[in-house]
Amino acid sequence: MSAYKYTGVILLSALLSACGGSEPTTEQNEPETVHPGMTKGKAIFAANCVQCHSLHRDQVGPKLEGAMSRWNNDTARITRFIKNSQEAINMGDPRAIDIYEKWNKTIMTPMPHLTDKDVIELIDYINKGVE
Numbered sequence: 001m002s003a004y005k006y007t008g009v010i011l012l013s014a015l016l017s018a019c020g021g022s023e024p025t026t027e028q029n030e031p032e033t034v035h036p037g038m039t040k041g042k043a044i045f046a047a048n049c050v051q052c053h054s055l056h057r058d059q060v061g062p063k064l065e066g067a068m069s070r071w072n073n074d075t076a077r078i079t080r081f082i083k084n085s086q087e088a089i090n091m092g093d094p095r096a097i098d099i100y101e102k103w104n105k106t107i108m109t110p111m112p113h114l115t116d117k118d119v120i121e122l123i124d125y126i127n128k129g130v131e
């Protein structure tokens with residue numbers, strides 16, 4: 001009887017350690033390659049945004065060309081949205097709600113690791129409009 005119990009414990013711990021292997025890494029924030037002449041904004045964009053956004057084409061998320069003017073170039077509002085879009089939506093930001101509805105309520109990944117300065121670099125990159 002106790003032998004069966006023991007087997008159960010071994011199986012359980014094997015399962016738990018198997019799960020531990022898929023922990024998310026924190027590498028996402030670090031630009032993999034910063035080429036000479038690549039701006040900081042472009043590098044941050046490449047590391048965090050490019051899987052869903054392009055400046056000139058709609059992809060998983062909307063194209064970002066000219067997007068800042070749709071937020072009245074209000075850095076504080078844009079920063080809140082980029083760091084945590086759900087928070088901006090819940091606070092009733094009209095542009096956040098509008099774009100969320102238009103994209104069939106697709107949630108943008110929260111980016112709490114970005115600093116305000118990172119977001120300024122991103123806004124600068126988006127405003128320049130050169131990929």
Ligand code: HEC
Nearest residue numbers: 048049052060061062067082099100103106107108109122
């Ligand atoms: C997982 C996919 C995904 C990632 C990664 C992502 N976004 Fe988004 N983004 C979206 C989607 C979908 C929307 C539109 C709907 C929503 O989430 O509100 C959006 C909307 C936006 C908007 C609003 C556009 C407008 O016209 O008002 C901005 C600005 C934006 N994203 C910037 C960024 C930046 C900067 C990054 C990188 C730090 C980023 N996004 C990363 C999916 C993503």
